[in-house]
Amino acid sequence: MTSLKPTNSLKKQLASLTVPIFIETLLIMTLGAVDTIMLSRHSDTSVAAVGVVNQIVMLCFLVFEVINLGTSVLVSQYLGARLNNRIYDAVGVALVVNLVIGLAISGLLCFGAVPILKLMGLDDNLLKEGIGYMQIVGLFAFFQALSLTLSATLRASNKAVYPMIVVGLVNILNIFGNYVLIFGKFGAPALGAEGAAISTASSRAIAMTVLAVILFRTTIPRFPWHIFKRFPVKELKNLLKIGIPSAGEQLSYSSAQIIMTFFINMLGLEVLAARTYVVNIVMFGYLFCIAISQGGAISVGHLVGKAKYRGAFILGKYVMRLALVITVSLSLALAFSGKWLLGMLTSNQEIIAIGCTILWIDVLVELGRPVNIFATNALRAAGDVNFPFYVGLASMWLLQVLGGYALGIYFALGINALWCMIAADELTRGAIFIHRWWSMKWANKTFVNT
Numbered sequence: 001m002t003s004l005k006p007t008n009s010l011k012k013q014l015a016s017l018t019v020p021i022f023i024e025t026l027l028i029m030t031l032g033a034v035d036t037i038m039l040s041r042h043s044d045t046s047v048a049a050v051g052v053v054n055q056i057v058m059l060c061f062l063v064f065e066v067i068n069l070g071t072s073v074l075v076s077q078y079l080g081a082r083l084n085n086r087i088y089d090a091v092g093v094a095l096v097v098n099l100v101i102g103l104a105i106s107g108l109l110c111f112g113a114v115p116i117l118k119l120m121g122l123d124d125n126l127l128k129e130g131i132g133y134m135q136i137v138g139l140f141a142f143f144q145a146l147s148l149t150l151s152a153t154l155r156a157s158n159k160a161v162y163p164m165i166v167v168g169l170v171n172i173l174n175i176f177g178n179y180v181l182i183f184g185k186f187g188a189p190a191l192g193a194e195g196a197a198i199s200t201a202s203s204r205a206i207a208m209t210v211l212a213v214i215l216f217r218t219t220i221p222r223f224p225w226h227i228f229k230r231f232p233v234k235e236l237k238n239l240l241k242i243g244i245p246s247a248g249e250q251l252s253y254s255s256a257q258i259i260m261t262f263f264i265n266m267l268g269l270e271v272l273a274a275r276t277y278v279v280n281i282v283m284f285g286y287l288f289c290i291a292i293s294q295g296g297a298i299s300v301g302h303l304v305g306k307a308k309y310r311g312a313f314i315l316g317k318y319v320m321r322l323a324l325v326i327t328v329s330l331s332l333a334l335a336f337s338g339k340w341l342l343g344m345l346t347s348n349q350e351i352i353a354i355g356c357t358i359l360w361i362d363v364l365v366e367l368g369r370p371v372n373i374f375a376t377n378a379l380r381a382a383g384d385v386n387f388p389f390y391v392g393l394a395s396m397w398l399l400q401v402l403g404g405y406a407l408g409i410y411f412a413l414g415i416n417a418l419w420c421m422i423a424a425d426e427l428t429r430g431a432i433f434i435h436r437w438w439s440m441k442w443a444n445k446t447f448v449n450t
Contacts, residue, residue: 005314005318006311006314006315006318007311010299010311010315013158013299013302014292014295014296014299014315014319015295016158016160017155017158017160017294017295017298017299018291018292018294018295018296019291020160020161020163020164021155021160021164021290021291021294021295022287022288022291022292023164023168024151024160024163024164024167024291025287025290025291025294026284026287027164027167027168027170027171028167037345038178038179038182038183038196039182039192039193039196040277040345040346041183044269044273044346044348044351045125045126045129045269046129046192046193047273047276047277048126048269048272048273048276049122049126049127049129049130049133049193050129050130050133050193050196051261051272051273051275051276051279052117052120052122052126052130052261052265052272053117053130053133053134053137055254055257055258055261056109056116056117056120056134056258057109057134057137057138057141058254059251059254059255059258060105060108060109060138060141061105061141061144061145061148062247062250062251062254063101063105063247063251064098064101064102064105064144064145064148064149065148065243065246065247065250066101066239066240066243066244066246066247067094067097067098067101067149067239067243068094068098068148068149068152068243069152069242069243069246069247069380070090070094070238070239070240070241070242070243070246071090071091071094071149071152071153071156071239072152072153072155072156072297072298072301072381073156073242073246073301073380073381073383073385073447074086074087074090074235074238074239074242074447075087075090075091075152075153075156075157076156076297076298076301076302076305076381077301077302077304077305077381077383077446077447077448078090078305078448079156079157079158079302079305080301080302080303080304080305080306080448081305081306081448083448086235087157087220088220088221088224089224089227089232089235090232090235090238090239091149091153091215091220091224092223092224092225092227092232093227093231093232093235093236093239094149094153094239095146095149095150095223096227097236097239098145098146098148098149099142099145099146101145102141102142102143102144102145102146103142105138105141105142105145106138106139106140106141106142108138109134109135109137109138109139109141110134110135110138110139113130113131113134113135113138114127114131116134117130117131117134120258120261120262120265121262121265121266122265126269129192129193130193132193132194132197133193133194133196133197134197135197136194136197136198136201137197137200137201139201140201140204140205143201143204143205143207143208144204144208146208146211146212147204147207147208147211150163150208150211150212150214150215151163151166151211153215153219153220154211154214154215154218154219155294155298156298156301157219158298159218159219160295162211162214162218163211166207166210166211166214167207169206169207169210170203170204170206170207171203173199173202173203173206174199174200174203176199177195177198177199177200177202177203178195178196178199180195180199181194181195181196181198181199182195182196182199183195238447241385241447242380242383242385242447245385245386245388245389246376246380246385246388246389248389248393249376249388249389249392249393252389252392252393252396252397253392253396256396256397256400256401259401260400260401260404260418260422261275263404263405263408263409263418264415264418266409267408267414267415270348270350270351270354271354271414271415273346273348273351274342274351274352274354274355274358274415275358275415277342277345277346277351277355278342278355278358278359278362281334281338281341281342281355281359282331282334282359282362282365282366284330284334285327285330285331285333285334285362285366286327286330286331286366286369286370286373287330288323288326288327288330289323289324289326289327289369289370289373289374290373292319292322292323292374293319293323293370293373293374293377293378294377295319296315296316296319296374296377296378297374297377297378297380297381298381299312299315300312300315300316300378300381300382301381301382303315304381304382304383304443304446305446305448307446309440309443309444312378312382312443313437313440313443316374316378316437317437319374319378320370320371320374320375320434320437323370323371323373323374324367324370324371327366327369327370328363328366328367328370330366331362331363331365331366332363334359334362335356335359335360335362335363338355338356338359338360339352339356342355342356354415357416358415358416358419361416361419361420361423362419362423364420364423364426364427365419365422365423365426366426367423367426367427367430368423368425368426368427368428368429368430368431369426369430371429371430371433371434372426372429372430372433375388375430375433375434375436375437376388376392376433378437379433379436379437379442382442382443382445382446383442383445383446383447384436384441384442384445385445387436387441387442388433391429391432391433392429395425395428395429395432396425396429399421399424399425399428400421400422400424400425403421403424403425404417404418404421404422407420407421408421
């Protein structure tokens with residue numbers, strides 16, 4: 001009889017991937033939270049403006065994920081099947097394509113900052129704070145495009161420890177840069193939000209450089225220049241076949257979140273600031289879920305590459321259950337600590353009261369989010385790339401956007417109703433994805449034989 005639990009070797013592999021991904025993700029979240037915490041000492045207006053800008057920037061960064069998500073899946077499956085030459089070709093194509101896309105996105109964010117932020121409905125005070133931050137961060141977005149590709153390749157190659165170390169270095173540099181440039185220390189001008197942007201952009205440039213050196217010294221012998229002579233169209237097609245629906249699902253989610261932020265902006269500065277603080281707090285609640293889901297998806301990809309579908313199914317159940325228990329427990333802890341946590345970020349009692357209520361509603365969100373994060377990653381790693389996109393597109397826009405507008409804005413029930421509809425979306429998708437995983441309809445969709 002086949003064991004209903006993952007083997008010890010699979011658990012060890014999962015742990016070797018999850019621990020560094022956990023630390024890396026924690027540091028990445030801290031990188032964003034540091035900007036928020038330091039800017040909160042500057043003004044709540046800066047926090048609200050930067051929160052809106054970062055949503056737009058992250059939405060644009062999802063364009064890079066079209067290639068990165070495909071890279072991660074192909075590298076993990078090819079590694080399981082021991083197809084090294086195809087790994088080199090896939091990574092080379094990914095780096096070239098994302099460099100071109102990254103330069104285009106940099107131009108869009110830098111030169112389109114004013115009309116984009118006006119379209120988001122920011123008032124004059126928020127607009128003044130947001131434009132400079134968006135132009136600086138946007139101008140150097142192509143560094144992030146390459147960094148994401150390099151990190152995805154290293155993680156899928158069982159070398160997740162290297163991105164973790166690099167992000168740790170970047171955090172230290174960013175904290176120091178923020179301190180100097182936001183508040184004007186050591187003779188530097190006090191630049192506020194623009195200072196945070198300069199620090200963030202510089203840190204990303206350093207991270208990209210270090211990751212490139214590590215990749216070509218540990219994983220790929222040299223850049224596969226031969227792809228320019230005989231361009232591997234097959235690998236590009238596979239990257240796009242995986243990446244377009246996969247990034248489409250994430251693009252749909254982020255777009256829905258931006259629309260929800262637009263709705264929240266209608267409710268006033270205090271509500272928008274509370275939303276920004278809460279988002280930064282709750283991220284730490286599902287941090288472990290992100291890490292174990294990414295580690296589990298890489299392991300699923302390796303198993304699918306070896307045609308061990310039953311093992312992938314058993315590992316998936318184990319990861320899903322563990323992620324759910326830990327995420328909900330942490331969410332409850334954050335809700336109980338909400339007044340204290342928010343009190344460290346702002347002295348505005350109205351913002352604190354709004355935020356505390358949202359944190360309790362968010363416990364419902366975390367009943368569905370862990371399942372969705374794992375399932376979308378694991379189904380993608382197995383080659384079942386279209387199903388998560390279709391489910392996400394329908395649920396997010398019907399429940400979050402339309403339902404959120406109807407209850408929160410049209411019937412004037414406010415931010416609490418909007419957050420309840422976020423929970424309804426997460427729970428609905430969670431139930432659908434559990435059924436999909438148990439059905440095993442994702443098996444035999446591997447890219448190894450294409």
